Amino acid sequence: NKSFVFKVPVYQNMPAVPCPSNQGTITFMREVYNDGGLVSYEVCKSYKEDKKGPQIKLVPFMDNSSEPANSADFTWTVSDKSIVSVTNEGIVNFLKPGTATVSATYKGGDSSYKGKKATCKITVYGIWFEDGSDTEAVQYALRIGSTQTVQTAVKLPDSTKDKTKYWKVENEKIATVSAKGVLTAVAPGITKLTLTAGAYSQSIRVVVLPKTFAAEQDVYYLKATQEQKINVNFENASIPEDVMELLSFTYES
Numbered sequence: 001n002k003s004f005v006f007k008v009p010v011y012q013n014m015p016a017v018p019c020p021s022n023q024g025t026i027t028f029m030r031e032v033y034n035d036g037g038l039v040s041y042e043v044c045k046s047y048k049e050d051k052k053g054p055q056i057k058l059v060p061f062m063d064n065s066s067e068p069a070n071s072a073d074f075t076w077t078v079s080d081k082s083i084v085s086v087t088n089e090g091i092v093n094f095l096k097p098g099t100a101t102v103s104a105t106y107k108g109g110d111s112s113y114k115g116k117k118a119t120c121k122i123t124v125y126g127i128w129f130e131d132g133s134d135t136e137a138v139q140y141a142l143r144i145g146s147t148q149t150v151q152t153a154v155k156l157p158d159s160t161k162d163k164t165k166y167w168k169v170e171n172e173k174i175a176t177v178s179a180k181g182v183l184t185a186v187a188p189g190i191t192k193l194t195l196t197a198g199a200y201s202q203s204i205r206v207v208v209l210p211k212t213f214a215a216e217q218d219v220y221y222l223k224a225t226q227e228q229k230i231n232v233n234f235e236n237a238s239i240p241e242d243v244m245e246l247l248s249f250t251y252e253s
Contacts, residue, residue, distance in 0.1 A: 025063040026106060028118040030056055041068075049094050050125040050200070058090040060104050060118045073108030074117075084122050096128045097155030127195055127202040128153050139204040140193075142175070142185035143211055150181040152195060152202075160198040168194045174208050185209075 029041035044058060059068045076086050083098035092102055105117040129139050130151040140148055156163050167177045174189040183193065185208040194203040216231045 024112045024116050026069070026104070026113060026116050026118040027061050027063070028102075028104070028120045029059045029061050029068075030120075031059060044120045046121040046123070048123045048125065055094075056092050058086070058092060058102060058104070058118075058120055060090070060106075062110075062113060070108070071104075073106060074104040075107050077103045077105070079103075083124060092122065094122075094124050096130070096153040097124045097126050098153065099123045099155075123155070125155050125157060125200070127197055127200045129202065129204055139206070140183060141207045141209060142183065143209050144185050144187065145211075146185050148183045150177070150183055150193065150195075152181070154195075154197055154200075156198045156200070163198060166196045168196070169206070170194070175206050 028044045030044035030047065032040050032042050041059065041061075044056075047056065049056075060071070060074055061067075062069050071089050076088055076090065078084055078086050078100055079102075080098060080100040081095075083095055083100040084102065085093045085095060086102050090104070099121065101119055101121050103117050103119045105115065106113045130153060140150070142148055150167075152165075154165065165179075165181070167179065167181055169175050169177050169183075169191055170193075171189065171191040172186070174185075174187050174191040175193070176184045176186060177193060178184075181195070183206065188208050188210045190205055190207050192203050193206050194201060220228050220230065222228050
């Protein structure tokens with residue numbers, strides 16, 4: 001009937017390192033943060049993502065330690081650098097839909113791990129335009145009458161029943177698009193192009209430019225080292241700043 005007190009140690013950062021089948025095993029763990037900012041680790045042999053921009057950090061663990069290994073003791077590689085990239089610290093960035101494997105091969109001084117590696121298969125789902133543009137960026141700037149085949153990267157889950165690509169232009173008076181993604185410029189202006197496939201959809205802006213442009217002034221007088229911004233108009237409207245970046249200027253002296 002006597003009371004007693006016992007203590008149980010709880011480690012917030014203690015990783016759940018899997019029991020290795022043999023010595024010299026290296027396992028990838030993925031850093032996971034909770035709402036309080038505390039870090040924990042999850043075994044990462046495969047990972048799936050359907051958003052552009054988020055990052056994950058892969059951390060190698062040796063089978064004889066409950067602490068993360070030094071990332072500098074590894075050579076980091078990716079099977080397809082167009083799909084994901086990885087830094088020497090294990091930060092993985094998603095570049096476009098597809099599948100790639102991230103590997104970390106041990107090059108440190110412990111001979112029992114020499115040449116051993118950890119791998120994680122990354123699958124990225126979704127629809128991304130080839131340069132990663134979204135609705136706030138300009139993907140295509142065309143002159144009236146020109147055509148352009150829209151380049152995209154699409155990866156859908158195997159369970160998707162209808163994998164057909166559906167193209168749509170918001171204002172067909174400015175541009176049209178075929179079922180194969182061929183964009184045709186019709187009249188000057190700005191519109192939106194949308195591609196839908198399965199449960200995913202992505203849009204970008206399309207700018208149709210006239211064949212000729214007009215500056216707000218015919219003549220500019222400048223002193224040496226002076227800078228002057230040249231505003232260019234079309235269809236009595238100013239060209240957006242991000243469109244101006246797509247134009248090239250030449251001068252004669």
